[in-house]
Amino acid sequence: MKKVENHYVPLYRYEIYCYIIIWASGIIYAVYNVLAISSDLLTSDIPGLVPGWSWLGRKKDICLEWSLWCTFIIYSLGPWIILHSSILLLIQSYFVQVSTLRSVWLITVTSLCVSYNFGLLSVFMFIGLTVIYYCLLLFGNKLFVWITSLFLLGVWSYYNDAIFTMVDFSSDEDIAYLAIMTLYWHQLRCISFSLSSMDKTKSTTLPIFLHFLAYSFYLPCFFFGPIIIYTKLNDGNKNANTKPLHQRLLTLIINLIRYFFWMFVVEFVLHYIYINMFIQNIKVLKNFGITALGGFGFGMGQFFFIKYTFIYGIVIAIAQFDEFLKPPKPPKCISRIYLYSDMWRSFDRGLYDFLKW
Template sequence: MGIKTALPAVELGLYSLVLSGALAYAGRGLLEASQDGAKRKAFRESVRPGWEYIGRKMDVADFEWVMWFTSFRNVIVFALSGHVLFAKLCTMVAPQLRSWMYAVYGVLAVVGTMGPWYLLLLLGHCVSLYVVSLSGQPWLCLSLGLASLASFKLDPLISWQSGFVTGTFDLQEVLFHGGSGFTVLRCISFALESCAHPERRYSLADLLKYNFYLPFFFFGPIMTFDRFHAQVSQMDPVRPEGELWRIRAQAVLSMVAIVAVDIFFHFFYILTIPSDLKYAHRLPDSALAGLAYSNLVYDWVKAAVLFGVVNTVARLDHLDPPRPPKCITALYVFAETHFDRGINDWLCKYVYDHIGGEHSAVIPELGATVATFAITTLWLGPCDIVYLWSCLNCFGLNFELWIQKLAVWGPLAQIEGSPGPHWLSCLSPTVVSSW
């Protein structure tokens, strides 16, 4: 027993050692590539002054990250700090009013950022879905909700509605699409929960308190209305043991990730090098492997930082937000390939599980995945890349079920169960059905 227990630890240690060595070797190649290419003409647009005191320029190819941590860093810190301060004050003085405080502060932040006309536009969508929810017809609520979402994703309606936003600044388009898209999903969740529980009689005020919770407003994650309402309505919230320690740990991890990304942007140029294919073709294999791995992990780190910061604030407010995304290098099935667990929970609850049931029958599963990725395509914004991504993921989910069915099919199951190694052993239902 002791030997069996020790073996996984030894294997994990060897794996970590090999991986660390490979990453260090690839990092050396990337560092040399960034140094050699820093003065290339193709790099000038996306490599700007950075840490001048050590002679390093910064990769600014990801404008969103750069804006968050340069121009809008102080605004974000000020807005979230104000939220935490007023939330703590209200929790101490009048905990029964804390949900109202969240909504009022969120409304003021939205008006200050995007203007009053943008607020009125979102209120129009909220009121429309609230009125439809009074009918108690889920299909009608979902239909109107998807129509509202389409109005923010398809022209000419999106151009007409974006005209309500006054002023211009760098992240205006990002905040417009983020706030409006998440608002519609929250309104759909409210409407469907109202239809599912008519005896609870949720009010328009409940919807507004849910929608204008500032930490989730622009960038998510999505908490379904039933979870948010139950948690925010607690009169005397009590933290679980060790919760404050976990909050501090999450905050520290987010800071470490931010610093790590900043180091990568100054030393490795992981986003700029792929834009110059002629130069990339001349790189050694180790540098190309490190470049591919870094770009793969960067998207996850970016999402983890965003949701990590937001979730830290939400936990301070006694909420239990969706978990941050799982590292993409740890994924092995299509069912876990989601960066936003909140949207994943939303889709599973209202579409995927509702249509697919126990996900054990081929035809219902096909219908569930098609419907789920159709809505996902609308949410992301219809375009060729999104179509391709959705089709591949839809096929992957169904293919996993087909393989599971094939593995338990009579003749093949007998072959697998016979003595001796077989390729079908990798198709064991225990392994495949773990998703």
């Protein structure tokens, strides 16, 4: 854009088209070079490749984190989410006057889900962490919250193996990894509640603690985020701004189709471009020219972006349907971010809201 008297004016249309063509051509050519190298490695005995879809007849790249997240969301978390949202909808429609019923249900369904996937002791561990931060409200000092948070982070790091051996995750490393990640997400929500509620520390009645548990135990974002700060919590009473059920349901279906489409795209592309295998086998990069390296860097960024777009997008779509929390917007495509300072504001918007404290 041209800057005139401290104001930006649009470029000429033909100039914009020219830039788009140059940019797209460069990206396509760079990605083509990466695709060519991946195809040359197709029949090689390269670690990190697994049998792919039979109808494609190609090996597939694999990202353990991506595979674990998708599998857990679809098979382990999906049925619980359906139960969670169905009962929550009934409560919001017919029992809105019972103020604590919604909180009790949110705590119950998440506790059952955690117990089913991680074990019963994990539920007490998450509740215990919530109690610690609830007790910090009695001091009314934000400094205590941060000091306690740093101390607990040190405990999680130093006694990592001991804690999760006690909870008996030793038989499944994937479950242990998910439990650790969930613990950190839960701590962020506890910090958010504590910092936002310092002006309410004189009230220690049971409904407030249930309110705390309900917020920190909200199932859709309990395992994978994003962090939705406490101030984004919607009032429990039904208000005039609530969208009609058919509109919310239609929006949910459209968004789920959209995000699962991108999951399919990622799975398809992993049969042709082996981004994660290249990361794990750095020696292969010696065969890359400068253009292929550019395509490799672009591919890494896009895979990272779509991975979090799928995970966060599913959670955000469900949260919008539930209308319990006001979720942040999904991540902004990193190809549209040209200032790194804008990365914090536009990619993980929930984390940005949290860091503004």
